[in-house]
Amino acid sequence: MAQSNSRFAVVAALTGNALITIAKGTTFLITGSGAMLSETIHSVADFLNQLLLLIGLVRADRVPDRRYEYGYAGERYVWALISAVGIFFLGCGVTLYHGVQSLFHPPELDFGEMKWAIAALLFALVIDGVVFFLALKTEWKNAQKEKKAFHQYLRKEADPASVAVILEDGAACLGVMIALISILLTKMTGSPYWDAIGSIGIGVLLGGIAVWLIIRNQELLVGPSIPQETKEQVQRILKNNPLIDDVLDLRSRILSIDNYRIKVDLSFDPKELSKRLKKKALAAYPQIQSEQDFEEFCQKYTRDILDTLAEEIDKIEAEIQRQVPEAKHLDLEAN
Known part of the structure; x- marks a missing residue:
């Protein structure tokens, strides 16, 4: 059941992020906004991450054999760790680099086309919000079934694939709001620095999520004791x-x-x-x-x-x- 729930959450997030990536990428090409580029990178990182999570879930579901007599369950943590490292370097690293570069070399922005950026971000907020709610609801029910405090269940017992979806889509919603605020401030003040600051904020957010996921999957790969x-x-x-x-x-x-x-x-x-x-x-x-x-x-x-x-x-x-x-x-x- 847990495997089935995790796979549903990952597939839903994968589908949603594919649509969001296309929308954000197209909007960045139209507007040239640094915050939109950061959001596009964020969505690309999420899409690739969830693709790796899905690969891990599929491979972990293989039956035990002579070579791996206890099965392949650990593969989900290997692929999840790879994806978390990818988020850190691709999502956090590239986004921070672009944000810092924009501070010193502000790009020219077409404020007349910012409406496209706002529309794309609102579209992304709806999709990410739906996926976030579905993943959160599933794990909440699991925690209630186990009679555990929700935060403790997420920290110690929930499937890292489901937790990754919750964290990534929660961060995606927060990142969209940061991008919206930075774009609105840029439009109101006429200063491109707000756009760069928004980009840096999204990069820091991605870095925090990546570090948490790296630590969690490292624990599971080493093999902690049961609760x-x-x-x-x-x-x-x-x-x-x-x-x-x-x-x-x-x-x-x-x-x-x-x-x-x-x-x-x-x-x-x-x-x-x-x-x-x-x-x-x-x-x-x-x-x-x-x-x-x-x-x-x-x-x-x-x-x-x-x-x-x-x-x-x-x-x-x-x-x-x-x-x-x-x-x-x-x-x-x-x-």
């Missing part, structure tokens, strides 16, 4: 089992937002285990008449111990996966 409340939930399941004496070690890693790997070292209670095997042992005890009978009894009793432990581990894994569906890779070991 603390989920880890505590797994520990409660284990400690509530009467056969488990102690949880010696619990380690986890997020492979993707809906795929956790959890490794646990367990100490089983020998008294509880002997209680479960007592009836079988008592039934077999009278039949021990010789050393060979005793050896056969020991072998059978050892098999019963191993079978009981294996059955119990299977039950524990089933219960963990029932309560934590993301725990797709469980490794429970008896020590």
Whole structure:
């Protein structure tokens, strides 16, 4: 479901930004506005970023094979990291460079054609606003379903592809407003410096978004542990089992937002285990008449111990996966 929601958000953003890029680019060619060029670069960066996000989602959906036995889920973070770096250098870098250059060498602007820039920006604001609302609404519902605070859910558990769409389209709406203000101030004052300042503001905005996305995807590529409340939930399941004496070690890693790997070292209670095997042992005890009978009894009793432990581990894994569906890779070991 999360994968499906993320793909919908990315495709919607990709389609919207394709239309916006064409509108902004055409308007820049008409007006020569630096803020419009910055907005065009912004939309190109968003379009390329969402294309990379879509590639990552498609590649991450491949089934595990012999080479990658835990699957390809990490690919979404690789492509998302590449796109975030692209935003930083292409979106932020080029926009800042153009804005600073415009401060020292202001371009000649045709104020009569600024109405086209305003129309294009209003069109972009509507499209970006719709995509932003759809992505935000989807993640809000997910957070409510998980009973998590929305900002914490976005920061720690939401799919980075969906978060990227929210941040980028939120920044796009803010960037459009910056561009509108700078163009209006330029037209009102007759000074092209406002246009350059607007361009720099949009560049700084893109840089902040890119840095956040780089940090988030770097965390996921390295492999953080599962959320603390989920880890505590797994520990409660284990400690509530009467056969488990102690949880010696619990380690986890997020492979993707809906795929956790959890490794646990367990100490089983020998008294509880002997209680479960007592009836079988008592039934077999009278039949021990010789050393060979005793050896056969020991072998059978050892098999019963191993079978009981294996059955119990299977039950524990089933219960963990029932309560934590993301725990797709469980490794429970008896020590």
